[in-house]
Structure formats: C-alpha cells, structure tokens
Amino acid sequence: MSSILGIGTSALSAFRRSLDTVGQNIANANTPGYNRQRVLLSAREPQFSGAGFFGRGVEINSVERYYNAFLDDQVRNAGSSASRYDTLAGFAGRVDDLLADPLAGLSPALSSFYSAVQDFSLDPATPASRGALFAEAESLVARFQSLDDQLASVSAETSQAVAQTVSEINQLSTSIADLNQRIVTAGTQRPPNDLLDERDQLVRELTRLVDVTITEENNGSINVFVGNGQTLVIGGETFELEVQPSEFDPNRNEVIYRGLGGDTPLRDILKGGEIGGLFEFQNTILDPTRRALGASAVAVAQTFNSQNALGLDANGNLGGDIFSTGPARGTPSALNTGTGDISVVVEDIGQVPQSGYRFLFDGTDYRLFRDDTGAEVTLTGTGTGADPFRADGLAITVSGAPAAGDTFEVEPVLDAISGLSIVASDPGAFAAAGPTRGAADLGNLSDASIDNGVPLDTSDPDFFATSIIEFTGPNTYSVNGAGSFAFTPGDTITLNGSAYTITGTPTAGDRFTLERNTDAAGDNRNALALGATRDAGVLAGGSQSVSQAYSSLVATVGSRTRLAENTADAQAIVLQSAETRRLEESGVNLDEEAAELIRFQQAYQAAAEVISVANEMFDTLLAATRR
Amino acid sequence: MRVSTQAFFENNVLTLQRLQRSLNDLQEQVATGRQIQRPSDDPVGSARALNLRGSLDSVEQFQRNAGLAESRLRLEEETLTGVTDLLQRTRELALQAANATQTNESRDFIAAELRQGLDQLLALANTRDASDEYLFAGYQSQTQPFTRTASGFSYNGDQGQRFVSISRTRQIPDSDSGERIFGRIREGNGQVLATPAAANTGTGTIFNNDAAGVSGYGFESYQITFTAADAYEVRDGGGALVTSGAFTPGDSITFGALDVRIEGGPATGDVFDVGPSPNTDMFSIIDRLATALETPTSNDSGRAGQDAAINRGLEGIDQAISRVLEVRTGVGSRLATIETQVDANAGAALVLQESIADIEDLDYAAAISALTQQATTLEAAQQSFLRIQNLSLFRLL
Numbered sequence A: 001m002s003s004i005l006g007i008g009t010s011a012l013s014a015f016r017r018s019l020d021t022v023g024q025n026i027a028n029a030n031t032p033g034y035n036r037q038r039v040l041l042s043a044r045e046p047q048f049s050g051a052g053f054f055g056r057g058v059e060i061n062s063v064e065r066y067y068n069a070f071l072d073d074q075v076r077n078a079g080s081s082a083s084r085y086d087t088l089a090g091f092a093g094r095v096d097d098l099l100a101d102p103l104a105g106l107s108p109a110l111s112s113f114y115s116a117v118q119d120f121s122l123d124p125a126t127p128a129s130r131g132a133l134f135a136e137a138e139s140l141v142a143r144f145q146s147l148d149d150q151l152a153s154v155s156a157e158t159s160q161a162v163a164q165t166v167s168e169i170n171q172l173s174t175s176i177a178d179l180n181q182r183i184v185t186a187g188t189q190r191p192p193n194d195l196l197d198e199r200d201q202l203v204r205e206l207t208r209l210v211d212v213t214i215t216e217e218n219n220g221s222i223n224v225f226v227g228n229g230q231t232l233v234i235g236g237e238t239f240e241l242e243v244q245p246s247e248f249d250p251n252r253n254e255v256i257y258r259g260l261g262g263d264t265p266l267r268d269i270l271k272g273g274e275i276g277g278l279f280e281f282q283n284t285i286l287d288p289t290r291r292a293l294g295a296s297a298v299a300v301a302q303t304f305n306s307q308n309a310l311g312l313d314a315n316g317n318l319g320g321d322i323f324s325t326g327p328a329r330g331t332p333s334a335l336n337t338g339t340g341d342i343s344v345v346v347e348d349i350g351q352v353p354q355s356g357y358r359f360l361f362d363g364t365d366y367r368l369f370r371d372d373t374g375a376e377v378t379l380t381g382t383g384t385g386a387d388p389f390r391a392d393g394l395a396i397t398v399s400g401a402p403a404a405g406d407t408f409e410v411e412p413v414l415d416a417i418s419g420l421s422i423v424a425s426d427p428g429a430f431a432a433a434g435p436t437r438g439a440a441d442l443g444n445l446s447d448a449s450i451d452n453g454v455p456l457d458t459s460d461p462d463f464f465a466t467s468i469i470e471f472t473g474p475n476t477y478s479v480n481g482a483g484s485f486a487f488t489p490g491d492t493i494t495l496n497g498s499a500y501t502i503t504g505t506p507t508a509g510d511r512f513t514l515e516r517n518t519d520a521a522g523d524n525r526n527a528l529a530l531g532a533t534r535d536a537g538v539l540a541g542g543s544q545s546v547s548q549a550y551s552s553l554v555a556t557v558g559s560r561t562r563l564a565e566n567t568a569d570a571q572a573i574v575l576q577s578a579e580t581r582r583l584e585e586s587g588v589n590l591d592e593e594a595a596e597l598i599r600f601q602q603a604y605q606a607a608a609e610v611i612s613v614a615n616e617m618f619d620t621l622l623a624a625t626r627r
Numbered sequence B: 001m002r003v004s005t006q007a008f009f010e011n012n013v014l015t016l017q018r019l020q021r022s023l024n025d026l027q028e029q030v031a032t033g034r035q036i037q038r039p040s041d042d043p044v045g046s047a048r049a050l051n052l053r054g055s056l057d058s059v060e061q062f063q064r065n066a067g068l069a070e071s072r073l074r075l076e077e078e079t080l081t082g083v084t085d086l087l088q089r090t091r092e093l094a095l096q097a098a099n100a101t102q103t104n105e106s107r108d109f110i111a112a113e114l115r116q117g118l119d120q121l122l123a124l125a126n127t128r129d130a131s132d133e134y135l136f137a138g139y140q141s142q143t144q145p146f147t148r149t150a151s152g153f154s155y156n157g158d159q160g161q162r163f164v165s166i167s168r169t170r171q172i173p174d175s176d177s178g179e180r181i182f183g184r185i186r187e188g189n190g191q192v193l194a195t196p197a198a199a200n201t202g203t204g205t206i207f208n209n210d211a212a213g214v215s216g217y218g219f220e221s222y223q224i225t226f227t228a229a230d231a232y233e234v235r236d237g238g239g240a241l242v243t244s245g246a247f248t249p250g251d252s253i254t255f256g257a258l259d260v261r262i263e264g265g266p267a268t269g270d271v272f273d274v275g276p277s278p279n280t281d282m283f284s285i286i287d288r289l290a291t292a293l294e295t296p297t298s299n300d301s302g303r304a305g306q307d308a309a310i311n312r313g314l315e316g317i318d319q320a321i322s323r324v325l326e327v328r329t330g331v332g333s334r335l336a337t338i339e340t341q342v343d344a345n346a347g348a349a350l351v352l353q354e355s356i357a358d359i360e361d362l363d364y365a366a367a368i369s370a371l372t373q374q375a376t377t378l379e380a381a382q383q384s385f386l387r388i389q390n391l392s393l394f395r396l397l
Helices: A002-027 A069-100 A106-122 A127-186 A193-209 A273-308 A525-535 A546-586 A590-626 B005-032 B043-098 B104-125 B178-183 B282-294 B300-360 B364-389
Strands: A037-043 A047-049 A052-054 A058-065 A212-216 A222-226 A230-234 A241-245 A253-259 A262-265 A329-332 A341-346 A357-361 A366-370 A389-391 A394-399 A407-411 A436-440 A467-473 A476-479 A482-486 A492-495 A498-503 A511-516 B146-149 B152-155 B163-165 B171-173 B192-196 B205-208 B222-228 B231-236 B241-246 B252-255 B258-263 B271-276
Touching: A002 A037, A002 A058, A002 A590, A058 A193, A069 A127, A069 A193, A069 A273, A069 A546, A106 A127, A106 A273, A106 A525, A106 A546, A106 B043, A106 B163, A127 A193, A127 A222, A127 A230, A127 A241, A127 A253, A127 A273, A193 A212, A193 A222, A193 A273, A230 A253, A273 A525, A273 A546, A329 A341, A341 A407, A366 A389, A467 A492, A498 A511, A525 B163, A546 B005, A546 B043, B005 B364, B043 B104, B043 B163, B043 B178, B043 B282, B043 B300, B104 B146, B104 B178, B104 B282, B146 B178, B152 B178, B152 B282, B171 B300, B178 B282, B178 B300, B192 B205, B192 B300, B205 B300, B222 B258, B231 B252, B241 B252, B258 B271, B282 B300
Parallel strands: none
Antiparallel strands: A037 A058, A047 A052, A212 A222, A222 A230, A241 A253, A253 A262, A329 A407, A341 A394, A357 A366, A357 A407, A389 A394, A436 A511, A467 A476, A467 A511, A476 A482, A492 A498, B146 B152, B163 B171, B192 B271, B205 B258, B222 B231, B222 B271, B231 B241, B252 B258
C-alpha cells in the first residue's frame, strides 16, 4: 500500500521538477547564453521480494544543460574574427570616405593649386595671379591639415577605444574569476548549470574583445590566457592588462601586461577581437595613411621650395621658401638611461619608405630597424653634424652620450603636416623670373645668340656677377678679357653657377653679356618650372608624382577597406551559422517546450491519479475491515 | 534538425538587415548616378578615376593656356601686319624719292611722310596687350621697349621670350622680343654693306651684286680706292693690297667672296667701303633715309651721296620687311600648332571624360533591375517571416 503511494509521490515530485525545468526553459527562451535544461530521471532502486524485484518509483538524478563544448568553441572563434574585422572595417571605412571625398580629399586641392601655378606663369606680372596662387597655396595647406586633423582625431578615438576595450577585458576577467570561485564552491557532483551558462557567456563576450585560450581544471574552474600565454584568469585570480603612455610618445597609448616576470608590451602580441582590429587598423591603415600624406606634404614643400629658390621673386631677389613642414621626429625612449638625443632630417623624400624606425645604440654600434619589416637598415657615416648617419634618404645626427640599449623612435614624416605652414609673407615671394639673362652685343658680326642661362648653383659667389664672354675666334673665347677657353658650337658654357647655350657660329670679336636679370616683370621661366613640379616624380624612389602617390594611397586604403568589409561580412555569416548550430543544440524551441509542457502535465495528472487510486484502495481496505 | 526559437528570430532579423543594406547601397547608387560611392567600392577604379581626373584638369588648363597664347599671338600677328603695311609704304616712298625727277622740295614732302610712318611704326613697336603689358619688350614687359634718344633709338627690353605650356610636352612662345623684330636688322644685303665715303667728290655709286647673300664670307672689311678715275685698288682691313685694276663705269669688281659694281663717275681719291653689315634698328634706317631726303642737294656729287643713302635705306627696308615676314611666319606656324594642339587636347579631354564616366557612372538599367529584384526579395522575406512567426503551439493550447 505504502509502496504505491511512494511511487505516486516520487512521480509527482519528478514531474513537478520537470515542469519547473520546462518553465525555466520557456522563461529563458531569449536569455543570451542560456542553454536549455532537462531533468534526468531514473527508476528508483527496486525492492526485492520473493516474487522478484518491484519498482519503487522514479527519482531525479540531476538537472542537465544541453551544451556542446566544440560548438561553443566555434562560436567563440567566429565571434573573435567577426568583431575584429567589424572594428577594422568600421574605422577603415571612415578613412576611405575621407580620402576620396570630392570636397575634403587632397586631389581637388592639388589640382587647383597647380592650376593656379599655371595661371601665374601665364601672367606673372599681374598681382591678381600672384594673389590667387597665394590663396591656393593657403588652401592646399589647409586641406592637408584638415585631412591630418581628421586622421588625428580618428587616431585619438582608436587610442580611447583601446583603453575602453582593455578596461572591459579586465572587468570580464574579474567576473570570470568570480564565477570560477562560485562554480568550484558549488562542486562538481551536480552541475551548476546557470553559473556555467553565465561564465560561458562572459567568455564569449571576452573573445569579442580579444583572442583567448581556455583550459579547464578538474574542479570546474577555467583558466584564460591571451597573446602568447599571458594569464588573464587562473582559478579565482586575475591579472590585469594596463594602458599606459608610449615610451616615445606620451599622447599614444600602449597596452602592457603586468606579469610576474615583468612588463610585456602587447601591441604586436594581442590578436583577434576588437582590440586586434584596432591595432590592425592603426598599423595597416591609419599610420600608413598619415605617413603617405606626410610624405606628400614634404614632397610638395621640398620640390616647390627648391624650384622657387632658383628664380627671382617680385622684388628681384632669389626666391625664398614658400612652405615649411614639421620636422622629422627623433624621440628618445622615456626608458633611456643615457643622455643621448638625435635629430633627423629628410634629405630625399623619394627614398623614405612609409615606415617608422627604431634607432638604437647597442653599446658599440648605432643600428636602425624598420618598424614595418623589422629589417635592419645599413647606416653610412659617423653620426656627427658634419657626417651624419645616412640611410633611406634620412640623415641622423647623434648628440650627447647614449647608454648601451638606449632606443629612439624615428618618424620621418608623421609630424610633417601638423607643422605645415606657409612661410612666405606675401604673394611677391613666388619666383616667376629666371635669375640671369644673356644678351648678344648689337655690334656682333655674327648672328649667334645666347640664351638666358639655366641656374645650376645659386650659392656661387659670382652667381649674379656680370660677365662678358668675348670670342677670340670661332672656337675660343675669353671671360671678362681673361683666359682662353675652347668652344664647340652647341656647347653649353657654365659660368657663374649657370649654364648658357650659344646657338649659331660666333666669330672673333663677338661679345655676349651675362648678368643678373632685372625688371623682368614678364619673365615666367621659373613659374613654368614651378608648374612642371606637378608631374615631377618625387615619391616612391622618384617614380611617382604627388598626385599619383595620392591616388595609389586611395587605391591601397580602398582595397584594404574592401578586404576588411568583405571579410567582416563573411565572418558575420560564419558567426551566424556557428551560433545557429550552437542554438540548434542548446537553444530553446518554444513549440518543443509546449509539447513537453503537455507531456509532463499529463504525466503529473497520471501520477496524481495513482495517488488517488492508492487513496481509494486505502478506503476500500478501511471499509472492508470496519465490518 | 532543431530550430531554436531565438535563432529563428535572430537569423530572420539578420537576413532582413542584410537585404535592407544592399537595398540601401543600390538606392544610394541610383540617387547619385555613381556606381563608386567610396574607394572601397572599386579601389583600382577609384585610383584610375583620380588619375584621369588629374589628367583632365591638366588638359583643361592647357586649353586655357592655349586660349591665352592664341590671343596674344593674334595681337602680335595683327600688329606685325600693320608693321609690314607701313614698311611697304615706306619702301614705295623710298623708290619715289629715288626718281631723278624729284626736287629738293618734293623730297621734303616725302621725308615728312616717312617721319609720320616712323611715328606710327614706333607706336606699333610699343603695343600693349590686354593686361597692359608691352608686347615687344621681352621679359621687361612693364618697360616701354622703344624710345627715342638724342642719338637715335634705344631698345629697353631684353631678348626674353615667354613660353606657354599647351600640352604636357609642348611649350610655345607667346611673343617675340622687340629686339629681334625691330632692333636687330642687318643692313645691306643682310651680310655685306657697301657704302661710298662721305667725302667722295665723284658721282660713283656702289651696288652689291649678291642681293641674296654670299657664301664663304668671313666678315672681312675692304676699301676700294680710286687711284685715278679709271683705276682702282682694293685693300683689306690691314691695308694690304688685295687686287687692283682698270675701271669702266658699270664694271663689277670681285675680291674675296664678294662681287660689287660701281656705276657713275668716281673721282680720283674716292673711297668705297665694303664690310660686314652692322645691326641697326628699323627706326634708325627710316630716320636716316628721311634725314638724307631732307638734306638739299645742289650738285651731282651731292645727288650721288643722296642716291647712295636712298639705296642703303631701301636695302635696309627690304631686310626689315623680310625680318617681319620671317617673324610673322613663325607666329603663323605657332598659331597653327596651337590650333592642332587645341583639337588634340579637346579629343583627349573627351576620351578622358568618357573613361571617367565608364568607371564612375552607373549602369542605370542594371541598377534599377537589381533594385527591383532586391525589393521583391525583401518584401517576400518580410511576409514569410510574419506568416511563420505566427505559428506557435502555444496559440493552440
């Protein structure tokens, strides 16, 4: 009698628990990270009687969650990749938009600047064309700066995002460690499903931020590692990542790992997740773009200035600098122990690769390493002011006394635009005229003529001196009445730092006067040469003009962005399908739960019926014995 | 296969979002008419379009340059036409003056007209262009190139010639220096000048037989001296005797590479100089001619001197005319070059524009059809989602 009651009661309790679990599943149908649960039932140990084994009802073994570690792993990996490329594509898209914007891009500003140079060469005497050129030069500088400003603000934003991500990583680590402790406390006999779900969810969130490796302990806790084995969580303990200013640049954040064995910089070690995407964006898109624009600014400034110096400005003096750019960066590390400092000068922008450098003193030698390839660059020279170290178009001068192991950061062009300005004070500074002129004497017997000279070396002390070439025969001439020099028709005569060409056949007694060009308001020789700098190959080893370099930058950033976007799209689909597969196994299906609900409800009713039958049996028995 | 309720909703939302995004991209393309919205849409195409646009800007600038050069060259051409007309008129007047029937008085009238022409010529040489710069001053475009001085005329410009870019590889001068046009005319036949000495007492006049120039002439100077009315000797610049001979009027005398003819009756002791042509300016040639005509003559010897001066003037004017013609031919060929280049540039611009359009412009037919297709898909997805999410066992419980 009591056995049927016991069986019924055990069934009632088991089905109520099962119904509870169905209810829990329905309640958490939309809870992120929730794995559906089920109650594991088994028949109680039977009781032996002479007639055999009689069942004693049902018992609850445990409540289990549907969880597949392999599928979860796939979701974690896909999530890490997806958020890496999502972050990369998001930031890359902004640089991409910026570069080719018809209003904000560099191309239109370059075009109108060089058009103004041409207009200036058409009409050098008019103040209007000079004024227009000056205004265009100013707007070219402004365009460079607005591009750089926007890139700088993207850079600041990524630095901030790195700091934000690191703090999220640390929070998640703490939460995981906390859950580890609670899971260990709960013991391994019966799985604490909801705690495990919560921890799995936190780990999934963590892998969205950074790639991690997980190992599981027997006591149910997990260990979390980043990079190449740096521990984030071990049992209930956490190790924090830290953001601190770069040793070279206090405005830039670096992520370091404070481990037992000292600090480890993580920039090149952390992969995947948001932080991997951020570092990848900084290293492959943002910094290269800023360097390319910086190099363009230096190229425009240097070619224009050096051509301007070969002509005469509105006041009849050799042209001065029009543009000035920010100096090349050579910063000692904050960790240096010596007193050494370096100064860096860009001598040939065409030779400078788009990379930063590490310059270090190893105790005996100075060595230079490229950041992008890590390759060592051979230095020539001795590093003194008279004989600087030279490599890749750069000149590096060392001062003070560096200690062994001291390092310096070299960034040839990264600061060029922030320091870009127009140093010329007024439109008169543009040099339109050639510096010298030549003239054949009116009394010459022959019709040989001389050109106005091509300037070669304006530092020649006699550059502006008046000289007279007098032919003493068809093939000999004297200069200012002295000397006798051989002449072959078609030769150029280099004199006073300029090269002159005489056409025709001069005869004895012919005189040619070479002198400083004066009052040449209509002379546009140098203005034409200034205009020709537009197409001059000054970048990429002299193979690209500034506008070509810019369009190849646009192509590079465009294809990197496209790659990032395509990969992000693909990874989103991979993530979606991994998540779908995980949910196929672990997710709640409401229809299924509805069926379960009915199933257990009916079972519960049946169990209740068993008890009612037991009751009736009891009543029957009582009635039988009352008589 | 189980379908989790959460995955069902999430996947449907993602699908709808993806469809909406591609619909949005298409809509952006149709609205702007460009198939490249940002470089990442077509990195190589964007870079090419940027380069092409740069080339197009250059070509358009070259067209502007060519327009300006053309207008300056047209002005030069017009001015030079005026100069040629004036020089032709001057030549006619000089020929008139050479006529033996002229009197001192009539020659005065001719001289007056010559001087008037001279003033006009000077004005033409000092022509200014649209931006008020002197056309013929070389680089000294703000300095009046030709001025009258106490001793004649002076050129204040230089030999500079301004170039203008009309294509990436072609630069052409948009002017010529005044010195070349007006200020550096070789007298005589362009190489050799033969003149009677001012002190001659006879009526001999000297002519150069080589009107077109001589070859092998090395700028030597000679002097023909008449030792008697019918005998001459030729000495070089160093005084050495080159040749001598008997003379009858109209005889040609040859020495070195030269061949001259003396007509009329030279007197004993008369000297004729033959030497390299000096450079002079047009204005001085006309001025000297007018001065010679204004000088009254009373005897044959004076007339012979005046004839020689008229003759020298005519020779000079011929040289000036051919110089102006030469420069005009140059201007004409430069104008033709510009015209050819402008056509070539226009063709290039058209090709560039087409190439840019090929890269950037949207194929509307394809885009609209894709848009319609995407919209239909989105609508179907939305409707099927609504239908399916409605099916739940709970609704039947």
